[in-house]
Amino acid sequence: MSQHVVVIGAVALGPKAACRFKRLEPGSRVTMLDMSDVISYGGCGIPYYVSGEVSDETQLMTTSFHMVRDVPFFKDVKGVDVMTRTKAVKIDRDAKKVYWENLDTGETGELDYDQLVVATGATPRSLNLPGEDLEGVHYVSNPHDATDIKDAIAKGKVGSAVVIGAGFIGLEMAEAFTDMWGVDTTVVEIFDQIMPRLVSPDLARMAQNHMEEQGVVFHLGETVKAIEGEGRVQRVITDKRTIEAECVIVSVGVIPNDQLARESGLECHERGGIMVDETMRTNDPAIFSGGDCVVVRNLLTNQPMFLPLGSMANRQGRIIGDNLAGGSSKFDGVLGSFVVKTFETSLAGTGMSLDTAKASGFDAASVLLVQLDRAHFYPTKDLMTLELVYERGTRKVLGIQGFGSSGDAMVGRVNAVAAAMKYGLTIDELSTMELAYSPPFSAAMDVLNSVANMADNDERGINRGVGPQGFVELWDERETGDYCFLDCRETPDAKPFMEKFPDHWCNIPQGEIYKRFEEVPEDKAIVLVCNTGARAYEAQIMLEHKGVKDVQVIRGGMAALKKWGADL
Missing domain, CATH: 3.50.50.60 (FAD/NAD(P)-binding domain)
Incomplete structure (x- = not known):
């Protein structure tokens, strides 16, 4: 009928x-x-129309x-x-x-x-602040918004912009303003990191650092108090500063x-x-x-x-x-998968970040891995950073987030995990997950297998360490703490740091740990550093075999510290 x-x-x-x-x-x-x-x-294509990547x-x-x-x-x-x-x-x-x-x-x-x-649908969340109705203040919710923004830029009305909110749309709009149009762009975020609740502070800092290198300015942990101007927007007032702006994008979420x-x-x-x-x-x-x-x-x-x-x-x-039509199809639920492009890089993830998992009551832990996204001998290889979140005891995967190039390599890995997580994926199953292999596309031991192996080692207590933020905290204590930062790379790689920090940075290549064991300080905690964390882990095993107990690995190594923007 x-x-x-x-x-x-x-x-x-x-x-x-x-x-x-x-x-x-x-x-x-x-x-x-x-x-x-x-x-x-x-609607998700609006930032790319503003940027010009979508021409019409x-x-x-x-x-x-x-x-x-x-x-x-x-x-x-x-x-x-x-x-x-x-x-x-x-x-x-x-x-x-x-x-x-x-x-x-x-x-x-x-x-x-x-x-x-x-x-x-949903409506963009309003800040309910003075000046939100000024000309030049926009909510990016439909093609009309995009046309108004692009027309203003093309007519030379926008030399500076403020984006309020560092979520998906906020970051994409910041890239659009900066990359295509050369607009001086500032992002203001009330939380102390970009992409709050979705990724860890370490991954957020890596993406932020890359965007800052492209010219975007960030003010985190600040609250917008007012938007000012005479007829048209001229400035944004936060609890810490005044920012000149000829265009304002309000991107602080939506309300159903x-x-x-x-x-x-x-x-x-x-x-x-x-x-x-x-x-x-x-x-x-x-x-x-x-x-x-x-x-x-x-x-x-x-x-x-x-x-x-x-x-x-x-x-x-x-x-x-x-x-x-009388069917019985079902939508059983969501994990929360996402990806956002940030210039030549991207952030992607599915499931929970570590902080979100803990806030939800899970006994959660995470590991951070930096590894090549394809065979090490293939010329177009690139480093990919993955953080895997899992539940202690059950070993259930609770989430994975990553930072890497803006190609398909990283989001493909995240999608593979998302598909399996629906069925209760464990780190053991991820460790042995079958993935298509060819040197132009992956390594024989894929980065997903490796991050699961790292989580297994973490759960077993045989790979103990911290990420970039943890390293910075230890480094800041170097004058007062009893730490030895032991670089286990080859000497030419370590030498510049030994010369710059002779009292704190030492070097024993990982392959020489046993031969030079007497050089390892007995009265200091050992912090192991290498390029990506792999050799540091091997060195940790060797030192513990010799009886050294207070040893930590810098997960992700110098590669992660560089992406993070650590000042060494």
């Missing part, structure tokens, strides 16, 4: 659900409503075969009716009606539905648009977001919801999680389309 499905929202999830349903039930009717005049666009705004709204996804496209190609600039003002669940209002004409009406999809759902009696989370089950149904069996307006299950904690990502919305949309 044919039915009428109404979809409220036409950006990501709404169109995917509508089109999937129409393929399964071409004889049924679908009507989509959206408050905007632009629909079905790739309409590319964000086209199919892979270059058709613009506008109202006629949905009508003629997909068989879906679309009402733009139309707001759903009320849902009458008993009568199965949606009441609407046209935002341009004021016209009102109603739509009967057999089944309903609520895809109302659940008001319509709440008013109609649909169950919502106390912190915001519509509650759905595995089939993406609400507490009303005739109403589905998904995308940026819902909360879903975290596969690690089994708790509700708000994860506003376009990729998530598209996958959920297909499931809703199936189930509208």
Whole structure:
């Protein structure tokens, strides 16, 4: 029997659900409503349109075969009716009606539905500060925002910019301003690191250091107090300084648009977001919801999680389309996988960072590994940094995050772990995970296998050490602490540091530890350093075999310290 499905929202999830349903039930009717005049666009591509990497705004709204996804496209190609600039003002669940209002004409009406999809998305979070309404202050949420920003830059109105928030959009916009347009760009973040809660302080510092090398200025641990200007923005006031700015991007997260759902009696989370089950149904069996307006299950904690990502919305949309047509497809939960490009590098991850895992009640630990992403003899090799988070005792993998080149190598590794974590991946299973091998693409012992082996050694207590931040803390104590920084590289590599720090830096190549053991100080803690941490680990085993107990390895070695920006 044919039915009428109404979809409220036409950006990501709404169109995917509508089109999937129409393929399964071409004889049924679908009507989509959206408050905007632009629909079905790739919002995550907005920073790349601003940067110029995407040359035309309409590319964000086209199919892979270059058709613009506008109202006629949905009508003629997909068989879906679309009402733009139309707001759903009320849902009458008993009568199965949606009441609407046209935002341009004021016209009102109603739509009967057999089944309903609520895809109302999310709204950028406001700072609620003086000056947020000034010209030149933007929230990057739709193609109109992108066009306004790009037009202002092209007309020479923007020589300096402040980005408030160092999450995905904030970092991408900072890169867009700096790389393409040469705009003096400052990022202000209330937390003391970029990408807070998503990556460790060490990985965050590595990405920040790289962006600073490209000209981006960061002020972390600062709170914005006001935005000032006369008609147009001129400056941003924080609790520590005044920053000149001719453009401001506010990127401090989003809030799920659940008001319509709440008013109609649909169950919502106390912190915001519509509650759905595995089939993406609400507490009303005739109403589905998904995308940026819902909360879903975290596969690690089994708790509700708000994860506003376009990729998530598209996958959920297909499931809703199936189930509208009588299917039983399920969306069982999320891990929180991500990747963000930072000039020639990227940060990626899935699952929990160490701090997030501990805050969630896990007895968690992490290891940091720096290793080549392909065979050491292959000319285009590059160093990749991975941090693996696992649960002590159970050895269950809780997350992996990485910093490396902006190619596919690192995100491919993260995706492999994400796929396996859903099924309870352990470090033992990751250690032996089968991965495609060829020297141009990977090493015979892949970096994923190696980081799992390192976690195994950590769990066994035979690889004890700290990352770059831990090294800096030890180094800062060198005048008062009883430390010997033992460089176990070959002498030519260590010599510059021995000459610069003769009282603190010494050298015994790892292969000479046993022969020169008498040179190892007996009254000092030994801090082992090499290029990546591999030889330092071997040296640790040798020293402990000789009875030295107070030994630490600098995980990631000099490579990690360089990426981190340690001043030696």
